[in-house]
Amino acid sequence: MAGYLVLFALLAITSPLALATDPNQLQDFCVADNMSKVFVNGVVCKDPKCVTADDFFFGGLDKPGNTMNPVGSKVTPVNVAQIAGLNTLGISLARIDFGHKGQNPPHTHPRATEILTVLDGTLLVGFVTSNPDNKLFTKTLNKGDVFVFPQGLIHFQMNIGETNAVALAALSSQNPGVITIANAVFGSKPPISDDVLAKAFQLDKKTVDWLQAQFWMDNN
Ligand code: MN
DSSP states (O other), rough: HHHHHEEEEEEHHHHGGGOOOOSSSSOOOOBOOOOOOOOEEEEEEEOGGOOGGGGOOOTTTSSOOOOOOOTEEEEEEEETOOOOTTTSSEEEEEEEEEEETTTOOOOETOOOEEEEEEEHHHHHHEEEEEEOOOEEEEEEEEOEEEEEEOTTTTEEEEOOSSSSSEEEEEESSSSOOOEEEHHHHHHHSSSHHHHHHHHHHHHHHHHHHHHHHOOOOOOO
């Protein structure tokens, strides 16, 4: 009898029927009302009667981003900030341009897995698994090749070809977020104490201060 009680208790805890939220949206669309002052997880819906085709449209992804910056790449995001109609739909896109030897530096997306297609050029890409293994999975990609970066893991892309490169990334969130590791660690505002970073990176404080004084770009 006690055994059955334990079994039922386990079932109650693990049953998907115990979910308190819906796994998907409850209407055809919930186009973001960017004027609303209400803060929710996502954005409140615009009146469906006021929605137009333009709420689902973004033009201009044929234009290369400007890669004249210290890392030599430019991400052009197309997420819920650019297309209000992506609100609640769990998907977005980015164009990534790479100049000669340019790179999209190590970063993570806290809310999305990324699937990347190379449209032109040759990229060295990779991601690193979580502790304790920190195993690197890396690959050289050419035009037409596709690679996946699992949600939350640190990853990068670098142009190792002789030409410029361009890739299209799809992400499993309307608002994937980006944490660029160098920016977050050495370019936070206000700065993290150099005592913390000197010990964490096993550097002397002068080197940490030098790193913190560098220009850290916004490359999302
Ligand atoms: Mn990415």
